[in-house]
Amino acid sequence: xxxxxxxxxxxxxxxxxxxxxxxxxxxxxxxxxxxxxxxxxxxxxxxxxxxxxxxxxxxxxxxxxxxxxxxxxxxxxxxxxxxxxxxxxxxxxxxxxxxxxxxxxxxxxxxxxxxxxxxxxxxxxxxxxxxxxxxxxxxxxxxxxxxxxxxxxxxxxxxxxxxxxxxxxxxxxxxxxxxxxxxxxxxxxxxxxxxxxxxxxxxxxxxxxxxxxxxxxxxxxxxxxxxxxxxxx
Numbered sequence: 001x002x003x004x005x006x007x008x009x010x011x012x013x014x015x016x017x018x019x020x021x022x023x024x025x026x027x028x029x030x031x032x033x034x035x036x037x038x039x040x041x042x043x044x045x046x047x048x049x050x051x052x053x054x055x056x057x058x059x060x061x062x063x064x065x066x067x068x069x070x071x072x073x074x075x076x077x078x079x080x081x082x083x084x085x086x087x088x089x090x091x092x093x094x095x096x097x098x099x100x101x102x103x104x105x106x107x108x109x110x111x112x113x114x115x116x117x118x119x120x121x122x123x124x125x126x127x128x129x130x131x132x133x134x135x136x137x138x139x140x141x142x143x144x145x146x147x148x149x150x151x152x153x154x155x156x157x158x159x160x161x162x163x164x165x166x167x168x169x170x171x172x173x174x175x176x177x178x179x180x181x182x183x184x185x186x187x188x189x190x191x192x193x194x195x196x197x198x199x200x201x202x203x204x205x206x207x208x209x210x211x212x213x214x215x216x217x218x219x220x221x222x223x224x225x226x227x228x229x230x231x232x233x
Contacts, residue, residue, distance in 0.1 A: 070102040113142035174219035191222035
């Protein structure tokens, strides 16, 4: 089953706000000021969170970028642009086995960001115990010169739409305790602390000689509830 028709996501636009596109969804959310109608379906207007960007602002920043699930042939360009080609090869192998989905952001033929949706059991015992079966958003990365353009937020929203379309009620992620910038983004997008304290996570890094090492990181765990998709009969 393709993730979207044709297996791709069109360039982000204001009408692509995940919450604005949900028919009948009326709870406030934090992605911006959307219209009252979207393709003939009644939806809720967005509600800005103080300091956050609106859908229209995100759209303007994302004009030239597109988001889609990665293909097997993307490992080389992803590695060349973002580094650590072995990491992307591993994630694409997992994706081929149905264990996750690698979402990528592109400007033309150049990858500028990526986010991996982990669908396996969490590797960290505390997360596995408190959030059994909850998909994890992992390794969000955007090129330094492409940041502050809405690309990271759009990658997160693409993953959330995929999760909701596939019947998942929640998504979770871990962010290093010293990564306040990323934490602000996630909180602006509606993620909240899970209430079970910090967790030691392990980040994989490929050394120049090809060996992979795992480095411990102290992380906050954030969770977000996803509203169900109401499908018209």
